[in-house]
Amino acid sequence: MSKYFINILFGLLPILALAQSEPIDLSQKDTIEYKEQYGLRVGADISKLILSFVDEDYTGLELVGDYRLTHKLYLAAEIGNETKRQDENLNNTVLYDYETSGSYIKAGIDLNTYENWFGMNNAITIGGRYAVASFSQTLNDYSLYETNRFFNPDFLPGENPNREFNGLSASWLEFVVGAKVELFANIFVGMSARIGFLVTNTEDEQFPNLWIPGFNKVTDGSNFGVNYNYSISYFIPLYKKSKKQKEENKQ
Amino acid sequence: MKKIIPILLIAVMLYYVSSCEKDDICVDGDTPLLIVGFYNVEDTTAFKRVESIRIRNIDIDSIISKDSYKGAFNDRSNIADSILVPLRSNAVTTMYQIISGSQDDADTGEETGNIDTLTISYDLGEAFVSRACGFVVNYNNITVTLNEGAENWIQDISVVQPNVANTDSIHVKIFH
Numbered sequence: 098m099s100k101y102f103i104n105i106l107f108g109l110l111p112i113l114a115l116a117q118s119e120p121i122d123l124s125q126k127d128t129i130e131y132k133e134q135y136g137l138r139v140g141a142d143i144s145k146l147i148l149s150f151v152d153e154d155y156t157g158l159e160l161v162g163d164y165r166l167t168h169k170l171y172l173a174a175e176i177g178n179e180t181k182r183q184d185e186n187l188n189n190t191v192l193y194d195y196e197t198s199g200s201y202i203k204a205g206i207d208l209n210t211y212e213n214w215f216g217m218n219n220a221i222t223i224g225g226r227y228a229v230a231s232f233s234q235t236l237n238d239y240s241l242y243e244t245n246r247f248f249n250p251d252f253l254p255g256e257n258p259n260r261e262f263n264g265l266s267a268s269w270l271e272f273v274v275g276a277k278v279e280l281f282a283n284i285f286v287g288m289s290a291r292i293g294f295l296v297t298n299t300e301d302e303q304f305p306n307l308w309i310p311g312f313n314k315v316t317d318g319s320n321f322g323v324n325y326n327y328s329i330s331y332f333i334p335l336y337k338k339s340k341k342q343k344e345e346n347k348q
Numbered sequence: 349m350k351k352i353i354p355i356l357l358i359a360v361m362l363y364y365v366s367s368c369e370k371d372d373i374c375v376d377g378d379t380p381l382l383i384v385g386f387y388n389v390e391d392t393t394a395f396k397r398v399e400s401i402r403i404r405n406i407d408i409d410s411i412i413s414k415d416s417y418k419g420a421f422n423d424r425s426n427i428a429d430s431i432l433v434p435l436r437s438n439a440v441t442t443m444y445q446i447i448s449g450s451q452d453d454a455d456t457g458e459e460t461g462n463i464d465t466l467t468i469s470y471d472l473g474e475a476f477v478s479r480a481c482g483f484v485v486n487y488n489n490i491t492v493t494l495n496e497g498a499e500n501w502i503q504d505i506s507v508v509q510p511n512v513a514n515t516d517s518i519h520v521k522i523f524h
Binding site: 185187192193239240241242243244245246247248249253255256257274290303304305307316317 | 358374376377378379381405407408410412416417418419434436437438472474476477478479480481482483484485
Protein backbone atom coordinates (compact mmCIF):
# COMPACT_ATOMS: atom_id res chain seq x y z
CA MET A 98 0.00 0.00 0.00
CA SER A 99 2.77 2.36 0.97
CA LYS A 100 4.50 1.62 -2.32
CA TYR A 101 1.57 3.07 -4.24
CA PHE A 102 1.40 6.02 -1.98
CA ILE A 103 5.01 6.94 -2.60
CA ASN A 104 4.44 6.50 -6.33
CA ILE A 105 1.49 8.89 -6.25
CA LEU A 106 3.55 11.37 -4.27
CA PHE A 107 6.29 11.34 -6.87
CA GLY A 108 3.68 11.64 -9.56
CA LEU A 109 2.30 14.78 -7.92
CA LEU A 110 5.72 16.31 -7.40
CA PRO A 111 5.57 18.50 -10.53
CA ILE A 112 2.28 19.96 -9.27
CA LEU A 113 3.88 20.76 -5.95
CA ALA A 114 6.66 22.46 -7.79
CA LEU A 115 4.10 24.44 -9.80
CA ALA A 116 2.58 25.64 -6.56
CA GLN A 117 5.98 27.18 -5.72
CA SER A 118 5.98 29.30 -8.88
CA GLU A 119 6.04 32.53 -6.87
CA PRO A 120 9.56 32.98 -5.48
CA ILE A 121 10.07 33.69 -1.80
CA ASP A 122 10.72 37.41 -1.31
CA LEU A 123 13.84 37.50 0.79
CA SER A 124 14.09 41.33 0.92
CA GLN A 125 10.56 42.01 1.89
CA LYS A 126 9.71 45.64 2.61
CA ASP A 127 9.22 46.92 6.09
CA THR A 128 5.61 47.88 6.21
CA ILE A 129 6.17 50.36 9.05
CA GLU A 130 6.66 53.66 7.22
CA TYR A 131 8.73 56.44 8.75
CA LYS A 132 6.76 59.61 9.12
CA GLU A 133 8.53 62.95 9.28
CA GLN A 134 7.24 65.61 11.56
CA TYR A 135 5.94 68.85 10.15
CA GLY A 136 5.30 71.97 12.12
CA LEU A 137 6.34 75.36 13.27
CA ARG A 138 9.72 76.20 14.78
CA VAL A 139 9.97 79.38 16.85
CA GLY A 140 12.91 80.81 18.72
CA ALA A 141 15.17 83.73 19.43
CA ASP A 142 18.64 84.90 18.51
CA ILE A 143 20.88 84.29 21.53
CA SER A 144 23.80 86.35 20.24
CA LYS A 145 21.70 89.52 20.28
CA LEU A 146 20.43 88.70 23.76
CA ILE A 147 23.95 88.13 25.09
CA LEU A 148 25.27 91.27 23.38
CA SER A 149 22.46 93.28 24.98
CA PHE A 150 23.77 92.28 28.39
CA VAL A 151 27.48 92.53 27.64
CA ASP A 152 27.61 95.63 25.44
CA GLU A 153 26.09 98.70 27.06
CA ASP A 154 25.86 100.46 23.68
CA TYR A 155 23.68 97.74 22.18
CA THR A 156 20.25 96.31 22.79
CA GLY A 157 18.64 93.92 20.39
CA LEU A 158 16.12 91.15 20.10
CA GLU A 159 15.41 88.90 17.17
CA LEU A 160 12.69 86.29 16.99
CA VAL A 161 13.11 83.57 14.40
CA GLY A 162 10.61 81.14 12.99
CA ASP A 163 10.16 78.65 10.21
CA TYR A 164 7.36 76.45 8.94
CA ARG A 165 8.02 73.20 7.12
CA LEU A 166 6.28 73.04 3.78
CA THR A 167 7.75 69.94 2.14
CA HIS A 168 10.51 67.44 2.79
CA LYS A 169 13.15 70.09 2.03
CA LEU A 170 11.42 73.43 1.84
CA TYR A 171 10.75 75.73 4.78
CA LEU A 172 9.12 79.13 4.98
CA ALA A 173 11.35 81.22 7.23
CA ALA A 174 11.14 84.64 8.83
CA GLU A 175 12.93 86.82 11.34
CA ILE A 176 11.61 89.85 13.14
CA GLY A 177 13.76 92.06 15.29
CA ASN A 178 14.50 95.36 16.94
CA GLU A 179 17.95 96.79 17.49
CA THR A 180 19.46 99.91 19.02
CA LYS A 181 23.16 100.54 18.61
CA ARG A 182 25.34 103.46 19.58
CA GLN A 183 28.61 103.81 17.71
CA ASP A 184 31.35 106.33 17.21
CA GLU A 185 34.14 106.94 14.75
CA ASN A 186 37.47 108.01 16.16
CA LEU A 187 40.65 109.50 14.81
CA ASN A 188 43.60 109.61 17.22
CA ASN A 189 41.32 109.65 20.27
CA THR A 190 39.21 112.47 18.85
CA VAL A 191 35.59 111.55 18.30
CA LEU A 192 34.69 112.43 14.72
CA TYR A 193 31.04 111.59 15.28
CA ASP A 194 28.92 109.60 17.67
CA TYR A 195 25.54 108.30 16.58
CA GLU A 196 22.78 105.94 17.59
CA THR A 197 20.62 103.88 15.29
CA SER A 198 17.34 102.42 16.48
CA GLY A 199 14.66 100.54 14.63
CA SER A 200 12.88 97.36 13.65
CA TYR A 201 13.11 94.96 10.78
CA ILE A 202 11.34 91.99 9.33
CA LYS A 203 12.81 89.36 7.03
CA ALA A 204 10.80 86.74 5.19
CA GLY A 205 11.76 84.07 2.71
CA ILE A 206 12.58 80.41 2.30
CA ASP A 207 15.12 77.90 3.53
CA LEU A 208 16.10 74.80 1.61
CA ASN A 209 17.45 71.90 3.65
CA THR A 210 20.32 70.30 1.76
CA TYR A 211 21.10 67.75 4.45
CA GLU A 212 19.72 64.18 4.11
CA ASN A 213 19.08 63.05 7.66
CA TRP A 214 19.63 59.55 8.96
CA PHE A 215 16.64 57.77 10.40
CA GLY A 216 15.16 59.75 13.26
CA MET A 217 17.43 62.76 12.90
CA ASN A 218 16.13 66.25 12.28
CA ASN A 219 19.23 68.32 11.56
CA ALA A 220 19.46 70.83 8.77
CA ILE A 221 22.06 72.55 6.65
CA THR A 222 20.18 75.18 4.77
CA ILE A 223 20.63 77.68 2.04
CA GLY A 224 17.96 80.28 1.62
CA GLY A 225 16.89 83.74 0.68
CA ARG A 226 15.07 86.56 2.39
CA TYR A 227 13.58 89.89 1.53
CA ALA A 228 13.97 92.27 4.42
CA VAL A 229 12.55 95.66 5.30
CA ALA A 230 13.75 97.95 8.10
CA SER A 231 12.34 101.14 9.52
CA PHE A 232 14.58 103.12 11.84
CA SER A 233 15.93 106.46 13.02
CA GLN A 234 19.45 107.80 13.50
CA THR A 235 20.51 110.28 16.13
CA LEU A 236 23.70 112.25 15.67
CA ASN A 237 24.77 112.77 19.28
CA ASP A 238 28.00 114.61 18.83
CA TYR A 239 30.43 115.38 16.06
CA SER A 240 33.46 117.41 15.17
CA LEU A 241 34.58 119.03 11.95
CA TYR A 242 37.44 117.30 10.20
CA GLU A 243 40.18 119.73 9.22
CA THR A 244 43.77 118.69 8.58
CA ASN A 245 45.21 122.19 8.66
CA ARG A 246 45.82 123.38 12.21
CA PHE A 247 46.55 127.00 11.43
CA PHE A 248 43.64 128.42 13.40
CA ASN A 249 42.66 125.60 15.72
CA PRO A 250 44.90 122.98 17.31
CA ASP A 251 41.97 120.52 17.50
CA PHE A 252 38.92 119.73 15.45
CA LEU A 253 36.11 122.17 16.09
CA PRO A 254 32.88 120.80 17.52
CA GLY A 255 29.91 120.64 15.14
CA GLU A 256 27.30 123.39 15.12
CA ASN A 257 24.17 121.29 15.62
CA PRO A 258 24.69 118.18 17.74
CA ASN A 259 21.86 115.99 19.05
CA ARG A 260 20.01 115.89 15.78
CA GLU A 261 17.56 113.09 15.12
CA PHE A 262 16.86 111.84 11.62
CA ASN A 263 13.51 110.09 11.49
CA GLY A 264 11.60 108.16 8.90
CA LEU A 265 14.59 106.28 7.52
CA SER A 266 14.00 102.98 5.80
CA ALA A 267 15.82 100.35 3.83
CA SER A 268 15.10 97.07 2.12
CA TRP A 269 17.46 94.40 1.00
CA LEU A 270 17.80 90.88 -0.32
CA GLU A 271 19.63 88.36 1.77
CA PHE A 272 21.41 85.12 0.95
CA VAL A 273 21.47 82.83 3.96
CA VAL A 274 23.66 79.86 4.77
CA GLY A 275 22.71 78.14 7.98
CA ALA A 276 22.70 75.03 10.10
CA LYS A 277 20.32 73.71 12.72
CA VAL A 278 20.99 70.85 15.08
CA GLU A 279 18.43 69.14 17.29
CA LEU A 280 20.04 69.28 20.71
CA PHE A 281 17.22 67.70 22.72
CA ALA A 282 13.81 66.57 21.57
CA ASN A 283 12.27 69.48 19.68
CA ILE A 284 14.95 71.93 20.90
CA PHE A 285 17.17 73.24 18.12
CA VAL A 286 20.27 75.40 18.08
CA GLY A 287 21.14 77.10 14.85
CA MET A 288 23.44 79.56 13.27
CA SER A 289 23.36 81.43 10.02
CA ALA A 290 25.55 83.80 8.07
CA ARG A 291 23.95 86.24 5.71
CA ILE A 292 25.04 88.47 2.87
CA GLY A 293 22.66 91.33 2.26
CA PHE A 294 22.29 93.38 -0.89
CA LEU A 295 20.68 96.77 -0.36
CA VAL A 296 17.84 97.39 -2.78
CA THR A 297 16.43 100.63 -1.39
CA ASN A 298 17.93 102.97 1.16
CA THR A 299 16.08 106.11 2.19
CA GLU A 300 18.55 108.35 3.98
CA ASP A 301 18.84 111.93 5.09
CA GLU A 302 21.14 113.98 2.88
CA GLN A 303 22.81 115.51 5.92
CA PHE A 304 23.72 112.22 7.53
CA PRO A 305 23.67 108.95 5.59
CA ASN A 306 22.61 105.58 6.96
CA LEU A 307 25.80 104.07 8.33
CA TRP A 308 24.20 101.15 10.11
CA ILE A 309 20.83 99.54 9.52
CA PRO A 310 19.05 97.29 12.03
CA GLY A 311 19.11 93.74 10.71
CA PHE A 312 21.47 94.63 7.89
CA ASN A 313 24.47 95.67 9.96
CA LYS A 314 27.19 98.05 8.75
CA VAL A 315 26.64 99.94 5.51
CA THR A 316 29.89 100.30 3.58
CA ASP A 317 30.74 103.38 1.50
CA GLY A 318 30.26 102.73 -2.18
CA SER A 319 28.95 99.20 -1.75
CA ASN A 320 25.49 97.70 -1.46
CA PHE A 321 26.65 94.60 0.38
CA GLY A 322 26.40 93.92 4.07
CA VAL A 323 27.10 90.96 6.29
CA ASN A 324 25.21 89.76 9.33
CA TYR A 325 24.70 86.58 11.29
CA ASN A 326 22.61 85.02 14.00
CA TYR A 327 22.82 82.21 16.54
CA SER A 328 19.38 80.95 17.41
CA ILE A 329 17.78 78.62 19.87
CA SER A 330 14.33 77.44 18.91
CA TYR A 331 11.53 75.09 19.83
CA PHE A 332 9.76 72.88 17.33
CA ILE A 333 5.98 72.64 17.66
CA PRO A 334 4.90 69.45 15.83
CA LEU A 335 1.63 69.92 13.99
CA TYR A 336 1.26 66.81 11.82
CA LYS A 337 3.21 63.88 10.44
CA LYS A 338 3.73 63.05 6.84
CA SER A 339 5.37 60.01 5.33
CA LYS A 340 8.49 60.32 3.27
CA LYS A 341 7.68 56.93 1.58
CA GLN A 342 6.37 58.36 -1.66
CA LYS A 343 9.70 59.92 -2.44
CA GLU A 344 11.59 56.67 -1.85
CA GLU A 345 9.35 54.82 -4.29
CA ASN A 346 10.12 57.41 -6.87
CA LYS A 347 13.78 56.73 -6.38
CA GLN A 348 13.40 52.97 -7.13
CA MET B 349 28.68 67.06 11.79
CA LYS B 350 31.45 67.22 9.20
CA LYS B 351 29.19 69.22 6.95
CA ILE B 352 28.87 71.93 9.58
CA ILE B 353 32.59 72.70 9.52
CA PRO B 354 32.56 74.34 6.04
CA ILE B 355 29.65 76.49 7.13
CA LEU B 356 31.56 77.55 10.21
CA LEU B 357 34.50 78.43 8.00
CA ILE B 358 32.29 80.47 5.68
CA ALA B 359 30.85 82.33 8.67
CA VAL B 360 34.31 83.14 10.02
CA MET B 361 35.52 84.19 6.58
CA LEU B 362 32.55 86.52 6.11
CA TYR B 363 33.31 88.11 9.45
CA TYR B 364 36.90 88.82 8.48
CA VAL B 365 35.97 90.11 5.03
CA SER B 366 33.51 92.50 6.61
CA SER B 367 36.00 93.80 9.14
CA CYS B 368 38.63 95.07 6.70
CA GLU B 369 37.15 97.74 4.54
CA LYS B 370 38.50 100.59 2.54
CA ASP B 371 36.59 103.19 4.51
CA ASP B 372 38.79 103.08 7.61
CA ILE B 373 41.13 105.86 6.53
CA CYS B 374 39.94 109.31 5.61
CA VAL B 375 40.97 110.02 2.02
CA ASP B 376 37.69 111.31 0.61
CA GLY B 377 37.69 114.85 1.83
CA ASP B 378 38.83 117.59 4.12
CA THR B 379 37.82 121.08 5.10
CA PRO B 380 38.94 123.01 2.00
CA LEU B 381 41.50 125.77 1.76
CA LEU B 382 40.89 128.92 -0.25
CA ILE B 383 42.92 129.06 -3.45
CA VAL B 384 43.95 132.53 -4.50
CA GLY B 385 45.44 133.05 -7.97
CA PHE B 386 47.54 136.04 -8.96
CA TYR B 387 46.76 137.36 -12.45
CA ASN B 388 48.03 140.13 -14.63
CA VAL B 389 45.68 143.11 -14.59
CA GLU B 390 46.55 143.94 -18.20
CA ASP B 391 46.12 140.39 -19.49
CA THR B 392 43.50 138.89 -17.18
CA THR B 393 44.04 135.32 -18.37
CA ALA B 394 47.76 135.22 -17.57
CA PHE B 395 49.32 134.63 -14.19
CA LYS B 396 51.59 137.32 -12.83
CA ARG B 397 54.37 136.63 -10.39
CA VAL B 398 54.32 138.18 -6.93
CA GLU B 399 57.77 138.93 -5.52
CA SER B 400 58.58 138.15 -1.90
CA ILE B 401 55.05 137.56 -0.66
CA ARG B 402 54.18 137.53 3.01
CA ILE B 403 50.71 136.73 4.27
CA ARG B 404 49.77 137.62 7.78
CA ASN B 405 46.49 136.65 9.36
CA ILE B 406 45.09 139.54 11.35
CA ASP B 407 42.60 137.48 13.39
CA ILE B 408 45.23 135.43 15.17
CA ASP B 409 48.22 137.64 14.25
CA SER B 410 50.18 134.89 12.60
CA ILE B 411 52.39 134.77 9.51
CA ILE B 412 51.96 131.86 7.14
CA SER B 413 55.14 129.87 6.63
CA LYS B 414 56.00 126.53 5.04
CA ASP B 415 55.17 124.46 8.12
CA SER B 416 51.92 126.26 8.99
CA TYR B 417 49.88 123.62 7.15
CA LYS B 418 50.09 121.22 4.26
CA GLY B 419 50.19 123.18 1.00
CA ALA B 420 51.58 126.33 2.59
CA PHE B 421 54.35 128.33 0.92
CA ASN B 422 57.60 129.71 2.22
CA ASP B 423 57.40 133.10 3.83
CA ARG B 424 58.76 135.81 1.51
CA SER B 425 59.01 133.49 -1.46
CA ASN B 426 58.08 134.38 -5.02
CA ILE B 427 54.69 133.04 -6.05
CA ALA B 428 54.25 132.36 -9.76
CA ASP B 429 50.55 131.46 -9.85
CA SER B 430 48.51 130.68 -6.75
CA ILE B 431 48.51 130.14 -2.99
CA LEU B 432 46.38 128.19 -0.53
CA VAL B 433 45.13 129.94 2.57
CA PRO B 434 42.93 128.56 5.33
CA LEU B 435 39.69 130.20 6.45
CA ARG B 436 38.36 130.34 9.98
CA SER B 437 35.68 127.73 10.67
CA ASN B 438 34.45 129.27 13.89
CA ALA B 439 33.80 132.73 12.41
CA VAL B 440 32.25 134.13 9.23
CA THR B 441 35.14 136.43 8.32
CA THR B 442 38.86 135.97 7.93
CA MET B 443 41.24 138.90 7.44
CA TYR B 444 44.60 138.66 5.73
CA GLN B 445 47.32 141.16 5.06
CA ILE B 446 48.88 140.31 1.72
CA ILE B 447 52.29 141.93 1.52
CA SER B 448 54.05 142.23 -1.82
CA GLY B 449 57.79 142.84 -1.87
CA SER B 450 57.99 142.08 1.81
CA GLN B 451 61.20 143.12 3.50
CA ASP B 452 62.29 144.36 6.91
CA ASP B 453 63.86 147.76 7.17
CA ALA B 454 67.52 147.25 7.97
CA ASP B 455 67.53 149.78 10.80
CA THR B 456 64.07 149.81 12.35
CA GLY B 457 62.98 146.25 11.48
CA GLU B 458 59.70 147.60 10.13
CA GLU B 459 57.93 146.11 7.16
CA THR B 460 58.74 147.99 4.00
CA GLY B 461 56.59 146.00 1.58
CA ASN B 462 53.25 147.08 0.17
CA ILE B 463 50.55 145.92 2.62
CA ASP B 464 47.04 145.28 1.31
CA THR B 465 44.33 144.00 3.64
CA LEU B 466 41.67 141.58 2.45
CA THR B 467 38.50 140.73 4.34
CA ILE B 468 36.94 137.43 3.30
CA SER B 469 33.32 136.95 4.37
CA TYR B 470 31.34 133.75 3.94
CA ASP B 471 28.57 131.52 5.26
CA LEU B 472 29.57 128.37 7.07
CA GLY B 473 28.19 125.04 5.99
CA GLU B 474 28.72 121.48 7.14
CA ALA B 475 28.81 118.37 5.00
CA PHE B 476 29.18 114.69 5.76
CA VAL B 477 31.96 113.34 3.55
CA SER B 478 32.38 109.66 4.39
CA ARG B 479 32.41 107.16 7.22
CA ALA B 480 36.12 107.65 7.90
CA CYS B 481 36.18 111.46 7.59
CA GLY B 482 32.89 112.43 9.14
CA PHE B 483 31.91 116.07 8.77
CA VAL B 484 33.86 118.89 7.14
CA VAL B 485 33.23 122.62 6.79
CA ASN B 486 32.26 124.26 3.51
CA TYR B 487 32.43 128.01 2.93
CA ASN B 488 29.58 129.38 0.88
CA ASN B 489 28.86 132.73 -0.80
CA ILE B 490 32.37 134.06 -0.42
CA THR B 491 32.92 137.78 -0.82
CA VAL B 492 36.34 139.39 -0.77
CA THR B 493 36.77 143.08 -0.04
CA LEU B 494 39.96 145.04 -0.39
CA ASN B 495 40.47 147.66 2.29
CA GLU B 496 41.40 150.70 0.22
CA GLY B 497 44.70 152.24 1.20
CA ALA B 498 46.99 154.96 -0.05
CA GLU B 499 48.57 152.84 -2.75
CA ASN B 500 47.18 149.35 -3.26
CA TRP B 501 49.26 146.90 -5.26
CA ILE B 502 46.12 144.83 -5.80
CA GLN B 503 44.13 146.40 -8.63
CA ASP B 504 41.07 144.16 -8.70
CA ILE B 505 39.59 141.06 -7.13
CA SER B 506 37.15 138.65 -8.63
CA VAL B 507 35.51 135.64 -6.94
CA VAL B 508 35.25 132.88 -9.54
CA GLN B 509 33.89 130.18 -7.24
CA PRO B 510 31.73 131.58 -4.45
CA ASN B 511 31.26 128.17 -2.83
CA VAL B 512 34.43 126.61 -1.49
CA ALA B 513 33.82 122.89 -1.13
CA ASN B 514 37.09 121.49 -2.42
CA THR B 515 40.71 122.39 -3.05
CA ASP B 516 40.74 121.58 -6.75
CA SER B 517 40.79 124.92 -8.56
CA ILE B 518 41.17 128.66 -8.02
CA HIS B 519 38.37 130.31 -6.05
CA VAL B 520 39.54 133.93 -5.98
CA LYS B 521 41.53 135.85 -8.61
CA ILE B 522 43.69 138.79 -7.61
CA PHE B 523 44.72 141.13 -10.42
CA HIS B 524 47.83 143.22 -9.99
